[in-house]
Amino acid sequence: MTLAIDLSGRVAVVTGAGKGIGRAICLELARAGADIFGVSRTASDLDALGEEIRVLGVRYLSCVANLTTAAASEEVARQAEQFGEVDVLINNAGVARTGAAESVTEADWDFVLDTNLKGAFFMAQAVGRGMLERGSGRIVNVSSQAGIVGLADHAAYCASKAGLNLLTKVLAVEWGGRGVTVNAVAPTVTLTPMGVQVWGDPAVGVPMLAKIPLGRFGQPEEVASVVAFLVSDLAAMINGEVVAIDGGYTAQ
Numbered sequence: 001m002t003l004a005i006d007l008s009g010r011v012a013v014v015t016g017a018g019k020g021i022g023r024a025i026c027l028e029l030a031r032a033g034a035d036i037f038g039v040s041r042t043a044s045d046l047d048a049l050g051e052e053i054r055v056l057g058v059r060y061l062s063c064v065a066n067l068t069t070a071a072a073s074e075e076v077a078r079q080a081e082q083f084g085e086v087d088v089l090i091n092n093a094g095v096a097r098t099g100a101a102e103s104v105t106e107a108d109w110d111f112v113l114d115t116n117l118k119g120a121f122f123m124a125q126a127v128g129r130g131m132l133e134r135g136s137g138r139i140v141n142v143s144s145q146a147g148i149v150g151l152a153d154h155a156a157y158c159a160s161k162a163g164l165n166l167l168t169k170v171l172a173v174e175w176g177g178r179g180v181t182v183n184a185v186a187p188t189v190t191l192t193p194m195g196v197q198v199w200g201d202p203a204v205g206v207p208m209l210a211k212i213p214l215g216r217f218g219q220p221e222e223v224a225s226v227v228a229f230l231v232s233d234l235a236a237m238i239n240g241e242v243v244a245i246d247g248g249y250t251a252q
Contacts, residue, residue, distance in 0.1 A: 003234060005032045005228050005229060005232045005234065006032060006033060006232070006233075007029055007032040007033045007034035007088070007228070007231065007232060008032075008033030008034075009033070010033070010034045010035070010087040010088055010231075011034065011035045011037065011080070011083040011084060011085065011086050011087050011088065012026075012029045012034045012035070012036055012037065012086075012087065012088035012089070012090065012231070013037045013039065013076070013077075013080050013086050013088065013089050013090070013123075013127060014026050014029070014036060014037070014038055014039065014090040014092060015039040015040075015067055015076075015090065015091055015092050015093035015119075015123060016039070016040060016092035016093035016094060016142075017036075017038030017039055017040050017045075017046065017049060017062070017092070018038070018040035018041075018042050018045025018046055018048075018049060019040075019042075019045055019192065019193065019194070020190070020192030020193065020194060020195070020220055021092060021142060021187070021190060021192060021220045021223050021224065022038075022040070022090070022092040022093070022142075023045075023049055023220070024220035024221050024223065024224040025090055025092060025142075025220075025223070025224045025227050025228075026038055026049060026053060027049075027052060027053065027056075027224070028221070028224035028225060028227070028228045029088070029090075029224075029227075029228055029231070030053045030056045030058045030060075031056055032228055032232070033058060034058060034087075034088065035058050035059040035060070035083055036053050036058065036059070036060050036061075037060075037061050037062065037063070037079075037080045037082075037083060037086070038050070038053075038060070038061075038062040038063075039062070039063050039064075039065050039067070039076055039093070040062070040064065040065075040093075041064060041065070041066055042064070043062075043064050046062035046063075046064065047062075049062070050062060059083065061079075061080075061082055061083065063075075063076055063079045063080075067093050067115065067119035067122075067123060068114040068115055068118065068119055069122070070122040070125075070126075072119075072122075073119065073122040073123045073125070073126040073127075074122075074126045076123065076126065077123075077126035077127050077130075080127070081130075085130060085134060086127050086130060086131070086137075087131075087136070087137060087138065088137070088138045088139075088140075088231045089123065089124065089127045089128070089131075089137070089138070089139045089140075090139075090140050090142065090227060090231075091119075091120040091123055091124065091139070091140070091141045091142060091164075092142040093115060093116075093119055093120075094115060094116045094142065094144075094160075095111060095112055095115045095116065096112065096154070096157045097111060097112055097156060097157070098153045098154055098157065099153055100153055101153075101155040104155050104156055108156055109156045111156075112156040112157055112159075112160050113156060113159065113160050113163075115160075116157070116160035116161065116163075116164060117160045117163045117164055117167065120141055120164055120167065121167055124139055124141075124167075124171060124182070127139075128171070128175065128180060131175075131179070131180045132175060132178050132179075132180060134179070135178060135179035136179045136180065137175075137179065137180040137181075138180070138181055138230065138231040139171065139180065139181070139182045139183070140182075140183050140184065140185060140227050140230050140231060141164050141167070141168050141182070141183070141184040141185075142184070142185055142187075142223070142227075143161045143164045143165050143168070143184045143185065143186045143242060144157070144161040144186055144187060145186050145187065145188045145244060145246045145249050145250050146158045146161050147160075147161030147162045147163075147164060147165045147186055147242070148162075148165070148186055148242070148244065148250045149249075149250055161186075164184065165184055165186070165242045168182050168183060168184040168240065168242060169240045169242075172239045172240030173240065176239045176240065181230075181235070181236070181238065181239040182239065182240065183230050183235075183238055183239065183240065183241045183242070183243065184241070184242045184243070185223060185226050185227060185230070185242075185243050185244075185245055186242050186243065186244045186245065186246065186250075187218050187222075187223045187245045187246065188212060188217065188218050188244075188245065188246035188247055188249050189205075189208055189212075189217045189218065190217065190218040190219065190220055190222075190223060191217050191218065191219055191220070192220055195217065199217065205217075211249055211252070212246065212247040212248060212249050213247055213248035213249070213251070213252070214247030214248060215247075216247065217247075218245060218246070218247065222245060223245055226243055226245055230243070
């Protein structure tokens with residue numbers, strides 16, 4: 001028995017689409033048949049992604065945006081309507097600034113919270129209105145194990161992802177009965193180019209690996225496959241969940 005994920009005819013908006021996990025999600029959803037509307041701060045990344053997605057035989061459009069205001073989210077939602085109705089939203093855009101809690105500046109705090117939490121909420125609001133009107137939709141927020149457990153030197157990041165986890169549950173409670181499911185995934189360290197740069201140093205990476213029962217870091221495709229499942233009909237009864245993709249890190 002095989003469980004095939006078929007997203008043919010559906011339109012997916014993916015933020016933070018240009019690199020890493022967001023890029024992997026776009027490709028996974030496209031392989032399942034979804035049309036992709038990619039959002040990133042870097043036009044060249046979106047152009048390169050588009051070349052790969054169009055080869056898969058689905059439609060692709062993109063938008064350069066910095067999703068730190070409600071107005072930016074509304075504009076992205078408006079542009080995505082070039083495809084028609086949006087069926088899927090993946091809130092993947094995220095940033096991090098690390099350092100000891102006593103050294104975190106207001107600018108650092110606002111930069112992280114505005115992108116990771118505020119931006120995700122107003123994207124969900126902007127796209128979610130149409131979903132609610134139609135009575136159907138799938139939203140997945142890309143959170144982190146850092147939203148479940150505390151990590152040293154990650155005060156703003158942990159706060160933003162913990163907030164995103166609870167936002168996921170609130171929206172699931174409010175919108176589930178109106179046909180829109182809202183879930184989150186919470187990966188451990190994932191070997192994106194940025195992840196390799198940060199965690200490739202043995203002094204940093206080895207202690208973290210020791211906390212992961214599977215003994216390795218994740219791959220972007222391993223996150224993307226779970227996201228594709230959550231937005232498919234196979235996951236129609238899953239709502240309000242934060243799915244840890246962490247090799248058992250948060251099970252201890």
